[in-house]
Amino acid sequence: KIHGEPTAEAILKxxxxxxANARSIYSDLGGGRHEQIFLVLTPEQFASISSxxxxxxxxxxxxxxxxxxxQAVIRGLKDIRNDKLRLFKEVNAVEATLIQQINTxxxxxYLQAIRNRISNTLEGPVYNIIKHLLTNxxxxxxxxxxxxxxxxxxxxxxxxLPMDFLFSKIDDLSEFASQAGTPYTDIQxxxxxxxxxxxTARFNQHITEWNRLPPEQRNTWDLFKxxxxxxxxxYREVTNLTLRDFGENHSAYLVQEVVNAVTERVSESLESxxxxxxxxxxxxxxxxxxxxQMQQIKLAYVPPPQPYFLPPHAQFPPSQSPFPSTNQNVSTxxxxxxxxxxxxxxxxxx
Numbered sequence: 001k002i003h004g005e006p007t008a009e010a011i012l013k014x015x016x017x018x019x020a021n022a023r024s025i026y027s028d029l030g031g032g033r034h035e036q037i038f039l040v041l042t043p044e045q046f047a048s049i050s051s052x053x054x055x056x057x058x059x060x061x062x063x064x065x066x067x068x069x070x071q072a073v074i075r076g077l078k079d080i081r082n083d084k085l086r087l088f089k090e091v092n093a094v095e096a097t098l099i100q101q102i103n104t105x106x107x108x109x110y111l112q113a114i115r116n117r118i119s120n121t122l123e124g125p126v127y128n129i130i131k132h133l134l135t136n137x138x139x140x141x142x143x144x145x146x147x148x149x150x151x152x153x154x155x156x157x158x159x160x161l162p163m164d165f166l167f168s169k170i171d172d173l174s175e176f177a178s179q180a181g182t183p184y185t186d187i188q189x190x191x192x193x194x195x196x197x198x199x200t201a202r203f204n205q206h207i208t209e210w211n212r213l214p215p216e217q218r219n220t221w222d223l224f225k226x227x228x229x230x231x232x233x234x235y236r237e238v239t240n241l242t243l244r245d246f247g248e249n250h251s252a253y254l255v256q257e258v259v260n261a262v263t264e265r266v267s268e269s270l271e272s273x274x275x276x277x278x279x280x281x282x283x284x285x286x287x288x289x290x291x292x293q294m295q296q297i298k299l300a301y302v303p304p305p306q307p308y309f310l311p312p313h314a315q316f317p318p319s320q321s322p323f324p325s326t327n328q329n330v331s332t333x334x335x336x337x338x339x340x341x342x343x344x345x346x347x348x349x350x
Contacts, residue, residue, distance in 0.1 A: 002105050008138040012175055014105050015040065015130055018098055025094055029087070030054035036094050042127045057091055060084040095124045102129055110137065140180035148176050152192060159202045163232040166196060167225050186221040197228060206231035 002010045023035040030038045031052030038046045038054035046054055060081045065074055099122050103111070114132050116123055152173050157166045170192050174184040197203050210218060210227055217223060 002107070004107065006106055006110060006133060006137045008134075008140045008144070008176075008179060011130075011133050011138045012172075012179065014102070014133075015175075016172075018101060018126065018130075021101065022094065022098060025090075027087075027090070029057070029091070036091070039091070039095050039098060039124070039126050040130070042131075045127075057084060057087040059088050095126060098126050099124060099129065102126070106133070134179060138179060140176060142180070145177055145180045145182065148173055152196075155196060157196045157200055159200045159232070159235060163225075163229050166193060186219070186224075189221045190218075190224045193224065193228070202235060203228070203231055206234070 002014070006014075018040045019037055022037045022040050025036050026032075027036045029036075030046065031050045034046075034050055038050075041049075043053065063078060063081050065077060069077075103122060108115075110133070111122060111129075113136075114122065114129060122129060152169060155166075155169060170189050173192075174189060177184050194207070198207055206228065210224075213227075218227070
């Protein structure tokens with residue numbers, strides 16, 4: 001289901017699904033080799049894949065019997081009419097199914113312009129409905145095409161996958177380019193596939209053999225695909241690897257790779273979380289120790305005494321002078337001499 005306005009990519013995907021469904025029902029019409037894909041392709045597109053054009057069967061009408069017809073003639077005419085009626089009903093039934101698929105996939109607002117207003121139904125041919133969608137909603141810019149080409153250029157083809165995986169990618173891009181108005185030639189398709197196959201380094205011998213072929217044997221996209229399908233089959237035989245085994249092993253490998261990657265990332269995250277969780281208590285303990293040490297330093301710190309500086313031209317008061325005056329020295333000396341004389345007198349008297 002396409003929600004909202006259909007984009008070019010969504011329309012091309014729808015066309016691909018319509019082709020797949022049309023090719024699921026066999027028909028003798030159009031050469032009998034392409035089932036009923038002629039209902040999805042324009043006559044020009046169908047002519048590029050089939051030398052027998054598709055002629056749409058018409059309703060045979062009522063049975064007209066000639067006069068005096070024998071039973072054998074009548075039986076033969078009835079059989080012819082029944083075959084024509086069967087083909088008519090078959091083609092119309094398939095077409096109705098394809099149109100219903102479009103109705104289911106596209107919101108009705110984007111189909112109103114081509115809906116029969118009397119019967120309120122979409123009417124074929126299917127390729128006309130597709131043309132309306134592509135013309136009005138499927139415009140592809142040069143930048144969009146360039147982005148798609150870059151995606152293909154960056155593709156890494158795994159040679160264990162079917163070769164048609166690669167061919168399908170190129171065919172999808174080719175359809176995208178055609179809608180952009182720059183259809184690819186067979187040479188362009190082959191060049192893109194050639195480079196992607198060469199990059200695998202698994203088909204060097206086959207590439208050499210391809211280059212040695214005469215030009216008329218390597219000048220179409222179909223010739224290229226058939227040649228490298230065979231080359232891929234030989235590669236599988238040499239490597240002794242079946243696609244089924246690869247599919248199982250590859251799927252298991254991819255799942256295991258995803259599991260391993262997720263497990264590794266989760267383990268790394270848990271380890272980081274655990275490391276942070278274990279570090280936090282240690283950091284808090286160290287911070288507390290630093291705080292305690294800072295507090296002890298503050299308590300033990302005694303500021304040095306401030307030096308006293310005597311202002312210029314200041315004089316101490318007499319009682320506070322740090323040096324004795326001259327008079328005081330003389331008086332002290334005299335007193336000392338008198339005491340000495342008294343002591344000497346006492347000694348003589350004794």
